Amino acid sequence: MTIRVYRHPISGHCHRVELYLSLLGAPHELVHVDVVAGAHKQPDFLAKNAFGQVPVIEDGEVTLADSIAILTYLGDRYDEAGRYWPRDALHRARVQRWFSVAAGQLASGPGAARLVKLLGANLDYEAAVRTSQRLFQVMERELTEQSFLTGPAPTLADLALYAYTARAPEGDVSLEPYPSIRAWLGRIEALPRFVPMLESRA
Numbered sequence: 483m484t485i486r487v488y489r490h491p492i493s494g495h496c497h498r499v500e501l502y503l504s505l506l507g508a509p510h511e512l513v514h515v516d517v518v519a520g521a522h523k524q525p526d527f528l529a530k531n532a533f534g535q536v537p538v539i540e541d542g543e544v545t546l547a548d549s550i551a552i553l554t555y556l557g558d559r560y561d562e563a564g565r566y567w568p569r570d571a572l573h574r575a576r577v578q579r580w581f582s583v584a585a586g587q588l589a590s591g592p593g594a595a596r597l598v599k600l601l602g603a604n605l606d607y608e609a610a611v612r613t614s615q616r617l618f619q620v621m622e623r624e625l626t627e628q629s630f631l632t633g634p635a636p637t638l639a640d641l642a643l644y645a646y647t648a649r650a651p652e653g654d655v656s657l658e659p660y661p662s663i664r665a666w667l668g669r670i671e672a673l674p675r676f677v678p679m680l681e682s683r684a
Contacts, residue, residue, distance in 0.1 A: 498549050
């Protein structure tokens, strides 16, 4: 069965879902939602996600919103070997830690800075830059000691953090001071069936 993914190509939230489906080799169809034109606020889309946000997936009779919820659903249902969604309790908790970072510092840091520069969002840009720098300092330290965020192999933690980190320069947040982060991005991009996220310009 083909999984339908309602998405917008410049959304890092959408990219993490698309990337996981590609890495799993799971059949899926991408459905463009024109958020610039307000398609995500129309009744037909609000029936899928009352918050009016992408991504949303339809998997048979299942309709599910929120990128992290979608990742964990796909992990439990389709990642049978637990390659990216660990079955060990402690390892899974370490992934969950980075999910919280993805929803917190990543979104309010490089994600917010990018929204300001690309879309003119009414957000505190200087605060977003400071949050980005603090986040990247932590990531740099941890990635100096290990190849991926939770250990020697990639997990959903890495997929959740990838897009907004890779596109941080679109928010004028430089990755030059962080060689370990840049090397980590390269390791993710070298994974079989990796799909890139669309590059954007202000």
